[in-house]
Amino acid sequence: MSVIEMKLEREVAAETIKIQARKVQVHYGTNHALKDVDVDILSKNVTAFIGPSGCGKSTFLRCLNRMNDTVASAKVSGSILLDGADIYDPRVDPVQLRAKVGMVFQKPNPFPKSIYDNVAYGPKIHGLTRSKAELDEVVESCLRKAALWNEVKDRLQSPGTGLSGGQQQRLCIARAIATSPEVLLMDEPCSALDPIATAQVEELIDELRSQFSVVIVTHSMQQAARVSQRTAFFHLGHLVEYGETGTIFTNPKDPRTESYITGRIG
Amino acid sequence: MTDMTDHPLLMPDARTKARNAAERRFRAYGLTAITLALAALVWLLVSIFSAGLPAFKQTFITFPVTLDAATLDKSGKLDPVEMAKVTTIGYGKLIDKAFAAEIEAKGIAHEVKPKELGDMISEQAGASLRDMVLANPALVGQTIQFQALANGRIDGYFKGRVTMETASRDKNTSPEKLALADKLRDAGVIAVKLNPGFLTMSDASDKRPEAAGLGVAILGSLYMVVIVLCLALPIGVAASVYLEEFAPKNTFTDIIEVNIANLAAVPSIVYGILGLAIFINFAGLPQSAPIVGGLVLTLMTLPRIIIPTRAALKAVPPSIRDAALGVGASKLQTVTHHVLPLAAPGILTGTIIGLAQALGESAPLLLIGMVAFVKDFPGLPPQGLFDPAAALPVQIYNWTQRGDPGFVERASGAIIVLLVFLVVMNAAAIYLRRKYERRW
Numbered sequence: 001m002s003v004i005e006m007k008l009e010r011e012v013a014a015e016t017i018k019i020q021a022r023k024v025q026v027h028y029g030t031n032h033a034l035k036d037v038d039v040d041i042l043s044k045n046v047t048a049f050i051g052p053s054g055c056g057k058s059t060f061l062r063c064l065n066r067m068n069d070t071v072a073s074a075k076v077s078g079s080i081l082l083d084g085a086d087i088y089d090p091r092v093d094p095v096q097l098r099a100k101v102g103m104v105f106q107k108p109n110p111f112p113k114s115i116y117d118n119v120a121y122g123p124k125i126h127g128l129t130r131s132k133a134e135l136d137e138v139v140e141s142c143l144r145k146a147a148l149w150n151e152v153k154d155r156l157q158s159p160g161t162g163l164s165g166g167q168q169q170r171l172c173i174a175r176a177i178a179t180s181p182e183v184l185l186m187d188e189p190c191s192a193l194d195p196i197a198t199a200q201v202e203e204l205i206d207e208l209r210s211q212f213s214v215v216i217v218t219h220s221m222q223q224a225a226r227v228s229q230r231t232a233f234f235h236l237g238h239l240v241e242y243g244e245t246g247t248i249f250t251n252p253k254d255p256r257t258e259s260y261i262t263g264r265i266g
Numbered sequence: 267m268t269d270m271t272d273h274p275l276l277m278p279d280a281r282t283k284a285r286n287a288a289e290r291r292f293r294a295y296g297l298t299a300i301t302l303a304l305a306a307l308v309w310l311l312v313s314i315f316s317a318g319l320p321a322f323k324q325t326f327i328t329f330p331v332t333l334d335a336a337t338l339d340k341s342g343k344l345d346p347v348e349m350a351k352v353t354t355i356g357y358g359k360l361i362d363k364a365f366a367a368e369i370e371a372k373g374i375a376h377e378v379k380p381k382e383l384g385d386m387i388s389e390q391a392g393a394s395l396r397d398m399v400l401a402n403p404a405l406v407g408q409t410i411q412f413q414a415l416a417n418g419r420i421d422g423y424f425k426g427r428v429t430m431e432t433a434s435r436d437k438n439t440s441p442e443k444l445a446l447a448d449k450l451r452d453a454g455v456i457a458v459k460l461n462p463g464f465l466t467m468s469d470a471s472d473k474r475p476e477a478a479g480l481g482v483a484i485l486g487s488l489y490m491v492v493i494v495l496c497l498a499l500p501i502g503v504a505a506s507v508y509l510e511e512f513a514p515k516n517t518f519t520d521i522i523e524v525n526i527a528n529l530a531a532v533p534s535i536v537y538g539i540l541g542l543a544i545f546i547n548f549a550g551l552p553q554s555a556p557i558v559g560g561l562v563l564t565l566m567t568l569p570r571i572i573i574p575t576r577a578a579l580k581a582v583p584p585s586i587r588d589a590a591l592g593v594g595a596s597k598l599q600t601v602t603h604h605v606l607p608l609a610a611p612g613i614l615t616g617t618i619i620g621l622a623q624a625l626g627e628s629a630p631l632l633l634i635g636m637v638a639f640v641k642d643f644p645g646l647p648p649q650g651l652f653d654p655a656a657a658l659p660v661q662i663y664n665w666t667q668r669g670d671p672g673f674v675e676r677a678s679g680a681i682i683v684l685l686v687f688l689v690v691m692n693a694a695a696i697y698l699r700r701k702y703e704r705r706w
Contacts, residue, residue, distance in 0.1 A: 176592065
């Protein structure tokens with residue numbers, strides 16, 4: 001196999017479809033929140049979901065790891081395939097799915113436990129480590145990946161809730177990647193953070209892209225433009241446009257996308 | 267500088283004045299209400315403590331008693347069966363004789379008829395001496411320094427309840443006896459001392475309030491509170507967790523919810539009727555037993571634990587549940603690892619307050635026969651749970667029904683004991699809540 005072929009293969013691998021969603025509908029009681037959404041989320045890419053409030057982007061994100069299951073009135077139909085397997089198949093245990101598809105929430109929500117325990121919780125309940133030393137290693141590597149290690153290495157046993165907002169959010173990211181997920185979902189991860197913490201998290205997202213597919217919901221179009229390779233624009237429950245981030249922001253096909261990006265609707 | 271007196275900001279308009287007046291009135295109402303409440307509390311405490319504190323002291327008469335072998339151990343073999351044939355009355359005579367001899371020996375002059383001297387000593391004394399001798403037969407033949415309870419009237423005289431004037435109209439005592447009691451106190455034979463027996467002795471009959479104690483009632487109440495704790499806490503927490511975290515929200519669970527709220531408001535005596543019908547008449551459990559009382563109080567306490575527990579579970583922020591579910595914890599792991607520990611302070615507080623209510627409850631216990639006169643201590647659990655026992659609030663009710671004024675003091679003393687238990691439990695609830703309260 002030649003070098004060129006190998007390179008080609010890697011590029012193809014980089015462009016494989018991680019999540020394939022087809023005709024996804026979500027109803028909250030009588031409210032039809034998401035209509036016929038078709039999206040292909042590529043692996044090792046950052047995909048941004050943008051759109052005005054209530055457009056369904058967070059709803060769709062929560063479909064991807066079945067967090068909508070916890071909402072009693074929510075009903076999801078259509079198909080969402082993760083590596084070709086339907087995650088809404090009755091044989092799928094959402095608990096296992098969520099270990100593969102991690103999630104970071106809008107508001108930093110560390111457990112009221114020590115920093116160490118926050119990160120170690122996922123590996124512990126999934127039985128991913130066999131010894132304390134191995135667990136220590138996982139905790140350290142996750143905190144390093146989340147760019148938090150240097151700030152907290154001397155106080156791993158102090159409570160996670162005592163950190164600053166930006167540190168808490170990075171702790172939540174460390175907690176989410178501790179179960180070695182393949183996809184990381186982020187629901188407006190920076191909306192509660194100041195610009196400096198936001199920049200740190202964005203930098204982190206860019207680094208995480210090398211190992212995970214990241215899906216991020218954001219209200220900030222600048223953020224979408226900065227961190228993502230692909231962008232999906234949602235409006236009133238419809239997926240209006242989906243494509244390369246550059247194309248969406250410079251040359252949108254749909255007039256609604258253009259008006260949103262230029263600030264005329266929203 | 268211009269004159270500012272007519273500046274609008276310096277002259278409140280009519281509307282503002284009315285609003286301020288309304289606020290002042292509201293504050294005055296609030297202050298009045300709190301003052302009244304505090305005054306009522308102080309009045310209550312003062313009246314209970316002034317009436318009840320004397321119950322913790324008792325008048326004792328101490329004198330030497332010769333345990334004559336000829337009367338107490340006729341066979342001369344110290345055979346317990348033979349010795350037990352000597353009744354309380356036999357011991358009483360011995361005590362009366364020794365008491366008269368002591369008065370003579372001290373050379374105290376008095377006008378009490380020799381036959382009535384023994385009335386100054388409690389009827390309980392014979393029984394106490396008999397128990398003492400039967401427990402230790404070696405005492406027979408010796409002369410021991412015996413501490414007898416004084417009769418309730420003599421005790422009342424030293425506590426200010428009985429006066430010469432009331433004694434002259436009282437067939438149970440006489441001014442001469444009180445005069446003798448005064449002289450005996452000067453001679454050091456009679457003394458008012460602390461009375462641990464009030465907490466350890468069992469109830470006594472109508473004619474001897476001086477011997478009545480709370481021992482059986484405290485033990486009975488303790489058994490029942492333990493039963494309530496062991497049953498109501500796990501059942502209540504499990505029910506709350508299921509309803510709050512797992513149960514689907516539908517009409518059926520709505521009905522359950524409404525019913526639990528209603529059950530908490532059902533008058534406690536209704537639970538007594540339920541207990542009588544189910545545990546005694548249907549299941550055939552014994553009357554007056556702590557097990558039945560504990561089960562009835564468990565039924566009564568359950569909704570009172572479920573409601574605060576559910577409130578505590580609701581107060582745990584949903585973001586914590588999201589976080590746990592988001593890393594792949596199962597529903598049960600989310601609850602046991604995160605939600606329950608965070609709700610624990612609230613659950614503990616609710617439980618302790620529910621237990622305190624159960625401890626102070628009397629109405630349902632009256633119906634299941636715990637109002638009976640119980641002289642013997644219940645045995646050790648688990649068998650002792652089926653023995654007859656009393657309960658603190660019922661004992662108070664019981665004593666207030668008695669004729670002898672000595673029982674008024676006993677009842678107030680028992681109220682103090684009950685209040686102390688309740689204050690301790692509530693303080694524990696506050697302490698635990700403060701200690702384990704977590705912020706997020």
